[in-house]
Amino acid sequence: MAPDPKAFRAESARALGNAALRANYRNATQRVRSRRDERMSELTDLPALRGIGQAAKRRALARLPDLLEQLEERLTRRGVQVHWAETTARANAIVLEIARRRGARRVVKGKSMVSEEMELNHFLAGHGIEALEADLGEFIVQLAGQLPVHLVVPAIHMNRQEIARLFQDKLAVPYTADVQELTRIARRVLREKFQQADIGISGVNFAVAETGTLALVENEGNGRMVTSVPPVHIALMGIEKVVERLEDLAPLVRLLTRSATGQTITSYFNWLSSPRRPGELDGPEEVHVILLDSGRSAIYRDAQLRETLDCIRCAACLNVCPVYQRIGGKAYGSPYMGPIGKILTPQMAGLDRAGHLAGASTLCGACYEVCPVQIPIPDLLLRLRQEASQPTAAGRALLPGAGGGRSAGEALVWKGWQVLHDRPAAYRLFTRLAGLLGAVLPEAALGAAGPLSTWRKARALPVPARRTLHDLLADRPRQ
Amino acid sequence: MPAPTDSAAANAAARERILTRLRQGMAAVPARPEVLELDEDWLRRQPPLGDPAERFLREQQSVGSQVLRVPTWEALPAAVAPWFREHGIASAITGRVERLTPLRRHLAELGVTVRTYDKPLEQQRGEVFGTDCGITTSAGGIAETGSIILVPGPEEPRLLSLAVPIHLALVERARLHATLGDFIRSGAYQRAVPTNLVLVSGASRTADIELTLAVGVHGPRLLLVALIG
Numbered sequence: 181m182a183p184d185p186k187a188f189r190a191e192s193a194r195a196l197g198n199a200a201l202r203a204n205y206r207n208a209t210q211r212v213r214s215r216r217d218e219r220m221s222e223l224t225d226l227p228a229l230r231g232i233g234q235a236a237k238r239r240a241l242a243r244l245p246d247l248l249e250q251l252e253e254r255l256t257r258r259g260v261q262v263h264w265a266e267t268t269a270r271a272n273a274i275v276l277e278i279a280r281r282r283g284a285r286r287v288v289k290g291k292s293m294v295s296e297e298m299e300l301n302h303f304l305a306g307h308g309i310e311a312l313e314a315d316l317g318e319f320i321v322q323l324a325g326q327l328p329v330h331l332v333v334p335a336i337h338m339n340r341q342e343i344a345r346l347f348q349d350k351l352a353v354p355y356t357a358d359v360q361e362l363t364r365i366a367r368r369v370l371r372e373k374f375q376q377a378d379i380g381i382s383g384v385n386f387a388v389a390e391t392g393t394l395a396l397v398e399n400e401g402n403g404r405m406v407t408s409v410p411p412v413h414i415a416l417m418g419i420e421k422v423v424e425r426l427e428d429l430a431p432l433v434r435l436l437t438r439s440a441t442g443q444t445i446t447s448y449f450n451w452l453s454s455p456r457r458p459g460e461l462d463g464p465e466e467v468h469v470i471l472l473d474s475g476r477s478a479i480y481r482d483a484q485l486r487e488t489l490d491c492i493r494c495a496a497c498l499n500v501c502p503v504y505q506r507i508g509g510k511a512y513g514s515p516y517m518g519p520i521g522k523i524l525t526p527q528m529a530g531l532d533r534a535g536h537l538a539g540a541s542t543l544c545g546a547c548y549e550v551c552p553v554q555i556p557i558p559d560l561l562l563r564l565r566q567e568a569s570q571p572t573a574a575g576r577a578l579l580p581g582a583g584g585g586r587s588a589g590e591a592l593v594w595k596g597w598q599v600l601h602d603r604p605a606a607y608r609l610f611t612r613l614a615g616l617l618g619a620v621l622p623e624a625a626l627g628a629a630g631p632l633s634t635w636r637k638a639r640a641l642p643v644p645a646r647r648t649l650h651d652l653l654a655d656r657p658r659q
Numbered sequence: 660m661p662a663p664t665d666s667a668a669a670n671a672a673a674r675e676r677i678l679t680r681l682r683q684g685m686a687a688v689p690a691r692p693e694v695l696e697l698d699e700d701w702l703r704r705q706p707p708l709g710d711p712a713e714r715f716l717r718e719q720q721s722v723g724s725q726v727l728r729v730p731t732w733e734a735l736p737a738a739v740a741p742w743f744r745e746h747g748i749a750s751a752i753t754g755r756v757e758r759l760t761p762l763r764r765h766l767a768e769l770g771v772t773v774r775t776y777d778k779p780l781e782q783q784r785g786e787v788f789g790t791d792c793g794i795t796t797s798a799g800g801i802a803e804t805g806s807i808i809l810v811p812g813p814e815e816p817r818l819l820s821l822a823v824p825i826h827l828a829l830v831e832r833a834r835l836h837a838t839l840g841d842f843i844r845s846g847a848y849q850r851a852v853p854t855n856l857v858l859v860s861g862a863s864r865t866a867d868i869e870l871t872l873a874v875g876v877h878g879p880r881l882l883l884v885a886l887i888g
Contacts, residue, residue: 211870225701232698239697242690245681258852264674277666316876317867333867340869363865363873370877375784391852401821401863401878408817408855409780419677426849427702430840441866444718445804448878449858457854459813462780462787473673477680483688 183513183525183534191511192540201337205508208336209499215442216496216550223438233435234553236428237490240389244480247389247422248471254392258454260467268298271472275300275381275414278468279309282412284378288370290396290403291315292383293493294416294472296328296515297528300381311381312373314402316366323350329509329517331495332440337508370402380406380464384417385492386432387469390425394469396450397436399443404450413464415452419471420480420489432492435552439494475528475580482578484563488523490553495520497547497557503540512537519547523560526568532584535568611648618644702840711802711835712886718805722861723874724882732758732887736765739827742883743771743792746825752776752790754815759794776816793823793879798856799834801842806858807884808834808842817855826879828859832888 195201220226240247252262265271271294279287287304289295289311301311301322313322317334321327324346328334335343344357353365374380382403386395394415396403407413423432437443456463479485498504498518509517514525514534522541526534538561547557567575568585576582600607632641708714716726729738742748743766750772753759763773774786795815798808807828811817820826836842839858848856863878874880 208870225704228698228701232701235694235696235698238690238694242685242694245678245685248678248681263670264677266673266677270669270673274666314877315867316865320867333870335867336870340871343868359868359871359873362868363876367876371788374877375788391849393852399864399866400876402876404817404821404857405877408821419681425697426843427697427840430702430838430843433839445806445858445860447722447859447861447864449806449860451848451856452854453852454854460811460854461776461778461783461813461816462811462818463816463854471677473677473680477677477684480681481684481687486684486688 183529183537185536187513188511188536188540191513192507195507195511200339201508202506204337204339205505208333209505212333212442212499216439216499217442219438219442219444229431229435230552230554232431233492234490236423236432237492237553240423240428241420241480241486241489243424244419244422247424248419250389251387251392251422252471254389255453255469258392260392260454260469263468263470264473265470266473268472268474271298271416271470271474272300272303274468274470275304276307276309278412278414278466279304279307279379282378282466284412285309286373286377287311287379287381288314288373288377288406288410289318290380290382290406291318291334291398292381292416293331293515294383294418294470295381297472297474298416300416312370312377314370314374314400314406315398316363316400316402319366319370320346323347327510328515330498331493331516331518331520333495337510370405374405374409377406377410379412379414380408380410381414381416382406384415384421384469385436386429387417387422388424388426388429389422392453393426394452395429395433396448396452397433397446398450399441399447401448404448407450407452408463411464412466412468413452413455414468414470416470416472419473419476436492436494439496439550439552478578478580479527482574484560485527485578487555488527488560490555491520491524492553493520494552496550496552500546500550502542502544502546519557520555523555523557523564526564526581527579530581530584531564531568531579532581535564535581535585538564538568608650611644611650614644615646615648618646702844705837706803708802708837711837712832715800715802715805715830715835716884716886718803719861719882719884722805722864724805724861724884726884726886728886730888733761735829735885735887736762739883739885740765740769742827743769746792746881748791748825750774750790751792751794751827752786752819752823753794754819756796756814758796762794776819780816780818787818788822790823792825792827793819793821794827795819795829797828797830797834798847799836799842800830801837801839801858802835803838804858804860806839806860809857809859810853811855811857812853817857820857820859821878823879824875825881825883826859826862827883827885829885829887832886 263274304311313319320335330336340357348355384394385397437446455467501518504518512521516524522537543558545558567582571582752774767773798810862874862882864874865876
């Protein structure tokens with residue numbers, strides 16, 4: 181599913197009408213939120229820490245091209261092969277080239293948002309290569325033939341009974357809705373796969389330029405498996421993931437794990453820097469890093485939009501978003517959903533195709549309040565709404581599809597508004613008519629099929645007062 | 660499939676274009692000087708941890724690990740032996756670490772099958788994935804978060820702490836750091852960047868089904884921690 185305004189409305193309506201689905205989302209997001217709040221409340225220096233996390237990202241972005249070169253140099257010196265991809269298609273082609281050269285048939289993959297951007301599983305399957313998800317949540321959605329609906333908890337929309345039936349169907353095991361038992365089943369299946377895989381693929385949470393280190397944050401151990409057991413490891417990362425110094429990891433991981441799952445730290449914080457060295461008994465013989473641009477360098481050129489690239493993918497903004505909680509993750513038609521998806525997807529996929537996502541917000545600001553690196557998401561939503569219908573010159577040059585959301589009807593309404601407010605006589609005439617006709621006209625003109633019918637479904641139409649504020653003030657006795 | 664030279668050329672061209680765009684962006688958005696400064700005060704802050712050893716063990720226990728303290732390496736074998744009985748551990752595997760010889764001997768006397776991970780994984784897969792308990796030393800720990808610092812290498816490969824259902828980690832008290840920042844600032848990692856370093860702060864866990872905790876999803880289901888000294 182790609183971002184599409186019609187599909188967004190249809191899927192939102194479907195999700196809103198599904199009480200069981202809404203309960204799954206409500207329960208799960210509430211639980212993550214309360215865990216996150218509990219961990220955050222333990223920090224006495226939270227405001228300072230958020231500022232430091234944000235500063236670490238900004239400092240890295242301020243020198244991004246230099247740091248990418250430094251990272252490449254450090255990694256290359258140790259025998260890691262670094263690839264650059266401008267598009268997801270190119271990134272896929274690089275993975276396929278490696279797979280063909282190795283004669284690979286089976287790939288096992290840890291959690292990676294960039295691989296979702298690339299639609300890598302689908303691409304590899306089309307070339308006869310099995311790509312299996314190893315993260316439990318990703319494994320579940322892949323088994324169900326779906327896509328992840330949450331950045332951190334991919335199968336957050338399914339309850340244990342649904343997962344039990346899925347395992348029974350697809351893995352030919354007896355029905356069990358016991359979570360420990362379901363986890364054991366997945367462990368058994370995936371253990372085999374780790375050992376058979378020709379290639380392991382992972383994402384990257386932070387890449388440290390200073391030391392040439394790829395840092396992966398995880399709880400399950402699938403990230404350690406895919407980077408340790410198969411003979412080849414391919415790490416996929418967006419170019420914005422680089423940080424300057426090893427020391428930056430301390431505040432960033434502190435913010436990330438607390439925000440994502442409410443943990444002080446995850447079970448594993450895994451730092452990788454090279455292929456297997458002489459004398460070492462395990463680890464991959466070959467390590468590749470694919471640096472993906474896919475629109476990021478365009479976002480980078482605008483001071484305000486650049487803040488989008490501060491994101492560390494903790495998903496705290498999803499868990500507090502009143503829209504995400506109700507419509508779920510599928511409607512967004514993008515690997516990035518919820519508030520961060522609303523600012524990231526339109527910039528990557530184009531405002532003409534995905535500009536509607538920036539509109540799907542109440543601008544309540546909960547996402548900004550919770551963001552560990554203080555991304556001003558509501559400001560960015562407003563900027564994108566503007567670029568979609570009336571681009572600033574820079575916006576047109578920067579963003580694909582800028583101006584593509586312009587609607588002739590909406591433009592006409594605003595033009596009319598401008599005319600009325602420019603001309604006092606026209607304005608007085610309009611308000612007088614509205615006062616006189618307001619009580620009778622709307623039902624006829626704006627009834628069930630009128631232009632405001634959707635808006636009116638859940639709202640009463642305001643009736644213009646018979647007398648305007650100007651009139652009332654004019655009648656008031658002067659002091 | 661393009662020939663390797665073509666893909667090398669394509670890679671160089673993509674690299675050039677991406678870096679050019681980023682350099683234009685860098686020029687278009689001048690960095691404010693304050694953005695480039697580090698907050699040294701925060702980085703050097705010392706959170707009130709109490710006794711580092713107590714804190715380290717308490718954090719490990721809070722995520723379900725079993726912990727004990729032993730005064731010396733000599734006292735270790737007798738101190739951890741009850742764990743092997745309690746958890747019905749029939750087989751154990753270690754790396755090639757001289758210091759573990761007394762422990763290995765003691766476990767063998769108790770009837771535990773003791774193996775050594777001393778051949779490349781490809782030749783020893785069955786034993787590495789088929790042993791009850793992996794035993795590793797460590798490069799210390801981080802008190803604040805209860806993290807064990809593992810630096811796998813030729814003597815103690817990565818999978819000793821991952822492929823087994825139970826992991827026994829041995830941590831020396833003298834090598835505890837207060838915070839992750841302290842460990843990083845010690846410079847040990849930067850001086851000789853290892854192939855792999857992993858901070859282990861509990862057993863393998865997931866909450867992907869209804870946010871309900873389940874342990875042992877891919878790695879160990881139980882972490883045993885002995886703090887020495």
